Amino acid sequence: MILSPQAADLRARWIGASSLETTPGTILSPKDALAGLEPGAAVFVTALRDANPAETIAASVHLARRGFVPVPHLAARGLRDAAQLRDLCRALVSEAGVSHVLLVAGGLPHPAGDFADTHDVLRTEILSETGIRHVFVAGHPEGHPEAPAGPPHASLLHKQAVARAQGLTMEIVTQFAFEAAPIIAWERSLRAAGVHLPVRVGLHGLVSPRILVRYGLVCGIGPSLRFMQAQKRRLHRWFLPSDPAILIDPLAAHAAADPSTLLSGLHFFPFGAVARTLVWRRAEGARTHDAEGARTGDHQETSGSSQRAS
Template sequence: MTGISASIEVAPTQALESSDLPGLFPQGTRVYITDIGNDATDALVAAARRIHDLGYRPVPHFASRRLTTRAALEERVRRTVSEAGVTDVLVIGGGLEKPAGEFGSTMDVLNTGFFETNSITHIGIAGHPEGNPDFSNAVAIEALRQKQDFGRRTGIDMRIVTQFGFDASKFIEWAEGLKAQGIDMPVHLGVAGPAKITTLIKFAAMCGVGNSISFLKKNALSLTALATSHSPEGMVGPIENHVATTPESAIAQIHVFPFGGLKKSTEWLVERGSWPAVVPSPANYASL
C-alpha cells in the first residue's frame, strides 16, 4: 500500500541530540527544524547540518517577527547553505504581536533577496485553513498572492505549509478553494501525529489553533476519551481519498507535527504506507 507522502518536523535539540534519528526516516525526507526564537544561529546551523548528514533534507524555519537584524538574517541564511547544505526553508510570520527586530512580515524577509542570492531553491510559507485571529481572510489571500508573485519573480519553488488541524473537510475545502482566488501553489496540509488527546489540546492552545481545540473536544465521546490516543487517520484518510480521486488537487502531501514523539509518528507513517520501512545501516550511526 502506498499512502500520501509526508514531511515531519523536529526541534533543534532533537535534531542535535536524538539517538533515534539515524535511519528513522526515509532518505531525502523533508525534516523541518522549528525556530521559536530561543536558539542561537550556531545551534540552528548545527541542527540542520546533522539532519543533512543523516541523509534527510533539512528545512529550517525562519520566523520573521522573531528575527532581529538584516545582518543576522543574512548570516543565518548564508551559514545554513554553506555549512549544512540547505536549499529549502520555511518562512513564517512568527506569531509575535510586536516584532523582535527589523521584520514585521514574511514578505519583509523574502524581499531582502538573501534567499535567492544564496541559492535557496524551495520555500514554504504559512497557510491557515481555519483562519488567523491576527488578520482577515482577504488579507491572508493577498499575502499568498504576493508570495506567489515572489516565487515567479525569483524562480524559487513556493509551497504552502499549513498549521495542523483535525477537520479534514474544512482543510480540503480551503486548499481546493485557493485556485479560485488565483493561488496555484501546492499545499502541504498539517496534521498531528498519534498522541493523547490531552496532549493535542495542550499544543493546540499553545499554537493558537482554537477551532481545533473545539473540534477535538466536540468529537471526544467522554472525559475518558480525552486521555486516550488520537488516531490521525480521521484527518489523513479523507485527505488521501480526496487526492486519489481529484487528479488536479492542490494538495501535494501532508506535514506531520509529531506531538506524540518521532518514533510513534514514524511507525504510523510506515504502517499506513506513507513512508517505506527503513532498515538502519551502520553508516547512519557515524554522525552520532
C-alpha cells in the first residue's frame, strides 16, 4: 500500500512509540527477550489466571530499573477485595514508580472476590488515591462474548466519565484484529456515541497465521477470524510469520485523512514471539526512516534544480 507523506510519518511515529505486553516470566527471564527495546518504551505486564501479585510487582520493578514504563494489568475478577487492591497499587507505586495500569475484567468465569468487573474497581477510587494517574481500558472493535447488554459503548462512556471525575487520564487499548475495516468502523462509532478517549490499536506480533487463528478462537474474534481462516488456502504462508503492516498501513492512511480520529498509537500482542516482534519493529522503524530520508533528499534536489533553473 502506497502511503501519503502524512500517513507515512504517522506510521513511523506509531511504530516508534508502540507498546507491547508480555508475561512476568518473560520479563524476569535471564534470556532478556526485551534486549534492544529503547528506554522509555511502555511494557504491559500481563496478569494470567493463576498470577501471583508478587510476580507482577517484581516484573514492574525490573522494568522500571531498566528504564521502561511498566504498565501492570489489574484483573478485577482475580482480586479478593479493596484491601488487596489497595496494597497492590501501593506496592506498584512505591516500589516500581508505577503510574499507568491496564484495568481488565480478567479471564475468570466468576469473580474470586468482591469485584465483578472494571467498573467495581474504578468506583473504589483506590487507583487515584494510591498514585495511579493513567488507566488503560480494553476496547473490542468486533465485540466481546461477555459484553454487557445495553446501548453501544455505554460501558466506555461510563468509564470516561468516572476517569474525568477522579482526575485520571484514560486510554483504550483494543483487542487484536486481523483486518483494518472493523477497527475503523468501530472508531467512528465511538466518536458518534460521545467517546473521546485515545485509542491504541492492538496488533499481533510476528507469529504465524496458524497461531493467530488459535488465539482468535479463544478471544472470540469474528469477521477478522473468518478472514484469517480463509488464508489456510495459502498453505505456503500458513506457518510463516504474518506481517502486522497489513493492518498498520490502512489504519495510518485513515488517521492521516481524518484529523478527528481517536486512533493514537499501536500496542503489540507478541504471543510469545517478543524478540522476533521487536526485531521486526526496529527494522520497520529503520525502513521508514530511510524512506523519509529519501523523500527529503528528492525534495531538496528538486528544489535546488528549480533554483538553479531560475
